Amino acid sequence: MLNKSETVYTIDSLIQKILDDEKQYDLSKIISAYEFAAKAHANQVRSSGEPYITHPVAVAYILLELGMDTDTICAALLHDVVEDTDTTLEELRKLFGQDVAMLVDGVTKLGKIPLFTKEEQQAENVRKILLAMSQDIRVIIIKLCDRLHNMRTLQFRPAYKQRNTALETMNIYAPIAHRLGIRTIKDEIEDLAFRYLDPYAYAEIEQMLKIRSDERQAFINSIKEQIAKRFVEMGLPEPQMSGRVKSVYGIYRKAFIKGKGLDEVYDIYAVRIIVNTVNECYNALGIIHDMFKPIPNRFKDYIATPKANMYQSLHTTVIGREGIPFEVQIRTVDMNYTAEYGIAAHWKYKESGSGQVAAGDEAKKLSWLRQILEWQQDMSDNKEFLNAIKSDLDMFSDSVYCFT
Numbered sequence: 001m002l003n004k005s006e007t008v009y010t011i012d013s014l015i016q017k018i019l020d021d022e023k024q025y026d027l028s029k030i031i032s033a034y035e036f037a038a039k040a041h042a043n044q045v046r047s048s049g050e051p052y053i054t055h056p057v058a059v060a061y062i063l064l065e066l067g068m069d070t071d072t073i074c075a076a077l078l079h080d081v082v083e084d085t086d087t088t089l090e091e092l093r094k095l096f097g098q099d100v101a102m103l104v105d106g107v108t109k110l111g112k113i114p115l116f117t118k119e120e121q122q123a124e125n126v127r128k129i130l131l132a133m134s135q136d137i138r139v140i141i142i143k144l145c146d147r148l149h150n151m152r153t154l155q156f157r158p159a160y161k162q163r164n165t166a167l168e169t170m171n172i173y174a175p176i177a178h179r180l181g182i183r184t185i186k187d188e189i190e191d192l193a194f195r196y197l198d199p200y201a202y203a204e205i206e207q208m209l210k211i212r213s214d215e216r217q218a219f220i221n222s223i224k225e226q227i228a229k230r231f232v233e234m235g236l237p238e239p240q241m242s243g244r245v246k247s248v249y250g251i252y253r254k255a256f257i258k259g260k261g262l263d264e265v266y267d268i269y270a271v272r273i274i275v276n277t278v279n280e281c282y283n284a285l286g287i288i289h290d291m292f293k294p295i296p297n298r299f300k301d302y303i304a305t306p307k308a309n310m311y312q313s314l315h316t317t318v319i320g321r322e323g324i325p326f327e328v329q330i331r332t333v334d335m336n337y338t339a340e341y342g343i344a345a346h347w348k349y350k351e352s353g354s355g356q357v358a359a360g361d362e363a364k365k366l367s368w369l370r371q372i373l374e375w376q377q378d379m380s381d382n383k384e385f386l387n388a389i390k391s392d393l394d395m396f397s398d399s400v401y402c403f404t
């Protein structure tokens, strides 16, 4: 994460990434947007001393990693020109079309909502953001990437700014990223914000993770080998597997907020198994429970009961040979896209060649949006609403599912 804050993204690296992408982009439109923005911001510098244009380029790069479309990339490159230069929306509309102009306008307006205020007003702000989002969800996705890059480069800002921005990120942007299911962004902005809000706790957890990290990696690798071997013995194709370390803030939440010792956080390390069908998920679960002893009450079926942000997966915690507990997450390829990219998966895996993922995608995106808006209307008072987004993550954490 720290190395990302030192990376300076250039237009060349952006172009290279576009060329390498299997998705089709309108490269000449993106280059025009870059040239326009570079000219408009020509004499401006960031707090780091770098030319201002490095910021919109970095935001565009992050959006490209999420798999967003040409207009979103163009809008990212242009997202600060109306706010910070003489450029008008009318100019953008003429040069880059209605969609790009509308996205830039949305991001500019979002930037004007005074966010760092009293708790009651904070909820009202989140409401405004969600309302803006309901017109075109790409606006908030650009805003989240803008915030991510600002968080990555926060060390160049004065101390009071760091604290305010980190608080706002923790209280408003991380819950929105979570709500949209964009785990990659949520985890990173949350960890970055946590580093500024509680540097001592952050350092302590980071240090704890470093200790014996080689041993733990070896442990996870041996688990993965055992699972692969068993699948092959049973005549099944070897599943796609990955090891996962919980985010620093994720560990903090579990250990400190829930008053558990670090030894009791069973899912610091997890093995993820990715298969093709829902049937194969339950089949894999059976194999895992046959191989390792499950810890009672630690099984969760988020396939049958998805989380509010559409997350689907089976979770179970089992005990390995050395008596060390670890979590196993089992899901399909599609579920994994949704788990990583949330609503952005809609853009990332649309038009991506195979076409399989795209089936029913539009409907899924719409139902997602509807759920968010319904959930927003349900919350009658602001405080309740704010608590709801903050506690979203825990929504089902106390549920226990039984299966025979």
Ligand code: MN
Residues within 6 Å of the ligand: 055, 079, 080, 146
């Ligand atoms: Mn910006």
